[in-house]
Structure formats: structure tokens, C-alpha cells
Amino acid sequence: MKVVKFGGSSLANAAQVQKVVNIIKADDQRRFVVVSAPGKRFAGDIKVTDLLITYANDVIKQRPLDDITTQIISRYQEIAQAFHISDADFNEIKAAILQLPDHSYQDNDYLMAAFKAHGEKLNAILFAKVLTSAGLNAKYLDPKDVGLVVTDRPNDADIIPESYDRLGEWAASSIIRVIPGFFGYNLQDQICTFSRGGSDITGAIVARGVHADRYENFTDVNAIYAANPKVVENPIAIHHMTFREMRELAYAGFSVFHDEALIPAIQGDIEVVVKNTNHPSERGTSITSTKRVNPAYPVSGIASSPDFCGIYIRKYMLDKKSYSQKILNILAQYGLSYEHMPSGIDDLTVIMKQDQLTPDLEDLLIRELVIALHPDEIHITHDYALLMVVGEGMLNRTGLMSKATDALARQNVKLVMVNQGASEISMMFGIQQDKADASVQALYDAFFPDL
Template sequence: MLMKVVKFGGSSLANATQVRKVVEIVKADDQRRFVVVSAPGKRWSDDIKVTDLLIDYANRVIAAKPIADITDAIISRYQDIATAFHISTDQFAPIKQAILSLPDQTYQDNDYLMATFKAHGERLNALLFAQILAQEGVKAKYLDPHDAGILVTDHPNDAEIIPDSYAQIGEWTDSDIVRVIPGFFGYNLQGQICTFSRGGSDITGAIMARGVSADRYENFTDVNAIYAANPSVVTNPIAIHHMTFREMRELSYAGFSVFHDEALIPAIEGNIEVVVKNTNHPGERGTSITAAKRINPAYPVSGIASSPNFCGIYIRKYMLDKKAFSQKILHILSEYGLTYEHMPSGIDDLTVIMRQDQLTDDLEDRLIRELVIALKPDEIHITHDYALLMVVGEGMRNRTGLMSKATDALARQNVKLVMVNQGASEISMMFGIQQDKANAAIQALYETFFPEL
């Protein structure tokens, strides 16, 4: 029998109505043997996610501030769902007690405290959902990441899976029980909870899928598919029903937020098909992500995306020694704990493209001063509010004229290019543009590469 790992995001588990849909999805397919859950998300637009409530809870404990109102708010989120599914007071008691007892545990430091508090959003939701499935007649049990074998590096709020974990995870493949696993966290070798980066439940799902050698990893969210462009920018963009891992990685870098891009790595390593589907419309086809796909020559581009909030440090010096300059720049960035994204160059100049949210006004001033001292440039200045615009598609390989079509479309919208980069893989083009032109640029490129759709 085929086996699937399924993951449900916070919007899919935000309230009892949504949880009911998830129950029916699990019951509808007996191939869905492993269910990874996120913490309850927002019930309405200005609601607060349970994870954010837990972060507030942790910060109050650290600051020795009152916590009664925040614990009541967290308990009520789970209690509302439990009540709707007739979970008894005795069954719910361990969940309530776990919330109240979080401050009483011993933590190595505040980073581990924060990780443990955050992880309980998923942990308690998995415990509750396992109870709900059992109540609904499904043979289901909670599986803790420790027991599952999800061992991670010792970085409390930015952990990574330890590769040796997959052998232990694989021992669960023969189970005929639906196992409910909390996403977002694992345990370090000392038995302490460490979380993945925010959105890491996707990562847990992919880790489980690779570990148990699943035939498919289904990721349920709140959209029918991944679209060729942002629907808030382009009206009714086409759905991408099949894309490759490489396309998804490229588009995720540029702002596609449907799927946590780090979660693709275990799926790529295990060559496991990933399918993005909608909890609210589970019958929709969704988007399949695989290692390869059939190319439609009429549509070489699969998707267009942009990511804002970049800046560029422009440096010019006559008779520029690029090797020495680059080494000095990278050394200085490293000393400040900064990363860069691109470093396009000319004969006598180069630009360091980086995410501007790394910089404060004070840090920016200090960085520029140090670059001036180290490089003695003829000119140096920083420009803010760039956006990086990506055009991605497996069909772009070995095709001529696509760059010309893209730049012509941008020129017609009076979009000035501050950087152009053709990916070495030949499946992407990247443009640096002014941030306030991003939406117009996306619209123009969509109309160019997806005409009459």
C-alpha cells in the first residue's frame, strides 16, 4: 500500500470548524499514515496565532511579569476545539497542566526556554488532535519527536536535522496506526527541545516523509495551488499544477511563501513527491513538486516573484583589484555578522546587494566607515529599497530571446534595472529594481510570458 505523510498548517487548525475538515481529510484516505500538525493559527485577520501567544508568555516569564491572562488565552484556544469534539475534562487536563507548568521547568538559558514555550503550540495541538481522531473512530496515537527519532543540532531556535536521525525515523514505517506528530521542533542530543526556523512544521513533515520513505508528502494549506504570480498583484493568475524542486527553491527565494523552502531539502534528498493542497477544497488538484517535469514549450516560464527590502552598497575605485576588494569586503561583513546576496561588478566598481533588515542606522554608519578605511574607495554610497525580481522556469534552458522579452516588458513600464543576473542553471533570471516598481514589473512580466491566459 502507498504511504503518505500529510502536514496541516496553522490556518487549517485554527478552530473547530477547520479541524473538522482536517479530520475528514485524514479519514478519506487510509494511505495518510503520518499527520504533522502546526499550532492553531489565526481565526480571523486580526487574531493572534497560538505561537505568538506562547512567545508573549515566554517573554513575560523571563521578565517576571503577570501571566494569568496569557495562560487563560492559550488554554481557551485548545479548550474551544476540545469542547467541540466532546473531549472530556479528564482528557483535556494534561494539556491544560502542560501550559500552566511551563515556567516551572528548568532551562539552560532563556533561548532554550523560548524554544520550549514555542514548541508547545505544536506539541499540545498534536496531543489534542490525536485524541480527536480517536474520538472520531480513527486508530490514532500521538508520536513525540523524541520517540520518532527527530534529533537536531544544538541551536535552540534555529536547529537542523542530524542526518543519522533518518534511520530511527524509518523504524516507524510498519505501523498500521495513524501517528500524529507535532511539527516545528526536535530534540538535541542532551534531550532539550530545539525548534526549526519559523514555519518549520513544513520541515518536520518533509523529514518524516524522507525518514519513512513515503510515496508522497501532502502539505495542506489555505490556497488551491501555487500560482504563477502573486494573486494580490495579478488578477487570477494561472495555477502551477506541476513544478520542479529547483523552480520552487528559486521562487521561494524571491518571495513565494506558500511552502517553507527549507522543507524541500529532505524531500529532494529522498526524491519524494510534494503536493501542496487546500484544506478547504481538498478535491482540487493542487501543485505537485517533483525532481523533473514535462516542459510545455509554449510556456517556458513557470512563475514570477519579487522580494522587497534589499539595499545595495556601491563602491567605485579606479584600477579596482576585485580579488583583494572582495576578500576585504567579505571579512568586514563577517565581523559584523552580516550576509550578502549578490555582488555584481564592473571594471572599476561593484555593488554589494544585501537584505536591509540586517542594518540599523548606527550599524550602517559604522559599516560604511570601516569600508572606507579598508578600501579607500573613490566613491561609496548605499541605496535602499531595492526589490529582487525573479523569472523562473525549467523551459527557459536553451531558449534564446527570453531576456530580451523580459527587459522590453520592464522598459515599457519605465522600470529601471539596477542589477541583472542570469542564473548558471539557466532556469532563472533575476532583476534588481526599485521597490515601488515591483508590482508593475510583475504585472508586465506576467502579461509577457502568460499571454491570453
């Protein structure tokens, strides 16, 4: 049995919804359907989730609501009409939209969460009707009914583990269940959403809960590629990768699948398959815990992520343990997180996301570090990119670092950081970010030669 999840672009309009209906009809193992809110129908269009955020803000600021509610209703109506959903049936959705401001909310955060979540909720209600009208035995299933309970953070909730057992009770039925993605309920029955893009998470939670054989994540790409197609022309598709590879590539900017959604999949050891709603016959990318046997290429993917900075600190004969403890304490004090702290003999560099720092905060931080550490030298360098070469096939292979650094040297890319050894399946390079695209291309050419 399979859990299938469809993203916003797969459900943006009637034509897309029809593709989804066909996909579900094509395989009777697809019994749990998790849906996002309708996404963009064309470039420049507004996602329903964003319309709902506007709606919520209009309510909070007591602005007129007619225009925004009309816009939202019309998005669902367009789909309902195309599938001949009765007015009586559609009125349920329309009323829910109009009545959103009438409920009482603990505060504006909960209000916002509930408004946003209705993008998914109403789409799931509508889609269950669409499936029924297409002759399938389908029913809407609310996260409340299924016992999908989450922690009490209105806009960044986590699943509570007991939810999995309750979900498991729904596994046996042959009815197709349509479940809205993105949200659950806290113990006080208030809607709390996952972080944005969280329908992937719901899909993974359901897949783990019902012990699905496979979690199909339908989106708008044929596969995950070995490099960003906006940077490298026609990169090869990755047809199989491990959870670890996906996680490392996601960290460095591969945004196809939500990071947090991997956790339930890993815990339940559920195969995740990324597929294209528009080309469902394409193989897609399968993500599992098992490594490829004898892969053609030892590397799976190459990614780069911009906007890091590095604080370089040097002191003769520094005591590394007390030094790094002091640094961590100062970072904690300012609520800053760091990514890496490579160390030399008498120096270390704190690599962090630079969007955490303002020029003022930077000055303050440096001053604080000078007072605490009395360094011989301290300076901060901006605009690094982290470049990742990821692949389970790298483990125990000699010569890959040489191949990578060779390729980068030929492009005159200055390596401000090289980090290998912590992760067994990746190499990491710090470079100037204006060289990031050229570096990704060079590494791609080096690691994915024509076979």
C-alpha cells in the first residue's frame, strides 16, 4: 500500500487535478492521498496559502475582506466546477472560507496557523469529492479524526509520537483517504502547522503510521538531478539515493523534498519516491536506506549553498577545549548558531550563516570574543559558499578529494576551507560565492564524465 502526496503545482487547477485523479486511478495501492493547497497556475500567480496569509492579516488589521475571500473561493470553485461538484457540496467549502474569522483563536499566531492550514484542509475536502465523482470510494480524513497530534507551536509544530499508533488503525481499510498536509492539532484541539512546505512532512508521517510500502511524493520534476539544472545543463537524474545523501544534498540547497519529512521516513524505513505529476511514467528518484550496489558514479550529487561567513581566530598555543567552550557560550548568548568550526594548531574558524548577523551585531560579537579570548588575530570574512560533493560511493575510495581539488584548481577557485572526515559520505569546500556556479560545473564535469 502506498501513501501519495501531491504538491501545490500538482493541484493548481482543474487540468492538474485531472492528472492527479488519473494517477490515483492507475494504481489501487495508492490509498492515502495527502494534498497541499492549490499552488501557482502560471508564473506570477499567487498560491492559495499566500492568499490565506493576506486574508489572515486583513482580519487582524480589520481591513475589508470581500476581495480576498472572493479570490480564495474562486480558486476552489474553478476546480469544483470542472469536476461538476454540486453547489450544495461546494457551499461547505465556501462557508468554511467565509466563516474563518468567526472562530475564536488564542492569539494571532494561532489565527494565522488556522487560516493557512485551510488551504490544505479545503483542498482535501474538495479533492475527496472530486475522487468520488470520478467513481472512486474516497473520503476526506481530518487530522483531528485520525489523531494527528502535534506539539503546541502554532507555526512550527512537531509530531507527537503517539500519533503513529492511531494512524496505524486506519491502514486496513480499502477506502481511499484524502488527508490535508501541513498541519495537525495540539492537545487543546487548536490547529498548528508544520514549517512551510510541511505537506511533505504529513505525507511521511502518514506513511510511517500506516506502514506504507512506499511514499510517493508527486511534484513537478522528473527526478532529483545530480546538480542544479539552472547551473549545469542537462544534469543526469539520480534514480536512487540514500536518506543520508538526500539529507546532505538538501542541506546544501537541493530543495525538492522537505528536510524534516525525511525523519518519519527514516524511522519507518519507508521508501520515498519523488515523481512528476506531469510525467508519472518517468522513473523518478527513489530514496531508501539501502546503498546502490556498484554505482556507475561514486558521487550522487553536487550542490552549493551561499551566504556563509567565517570568523577566523588565532592565538599562540591556545587551549582548544576552553577556547571553544568560551566561543560556544558567546554564540549561545547572542542566539547564534554555527555550522562548522574547523581548527588548525593555534587557530580556528567559526563558519556560520551570515544572515544571522547585522554589522552592529558583528561588531558586538567580535568585541565580546576579543575580551573573552585575547586572540592574537581575529577577523571575519563574508560571502562564502559551501560546496558539497555527496555520495555513499565515496566511502573508502581513494582519489576523490584529489579529483575534486584538481577540478577546482583548474578553475582557479581558492579553497578557503576544506572539510572531510566528519561525514563519511561527503566532502565540503568553502569557496568565494562568486565562484559557486563555476565550481559546481567543474565538479560535475569531473565526477560525471560520459560513460
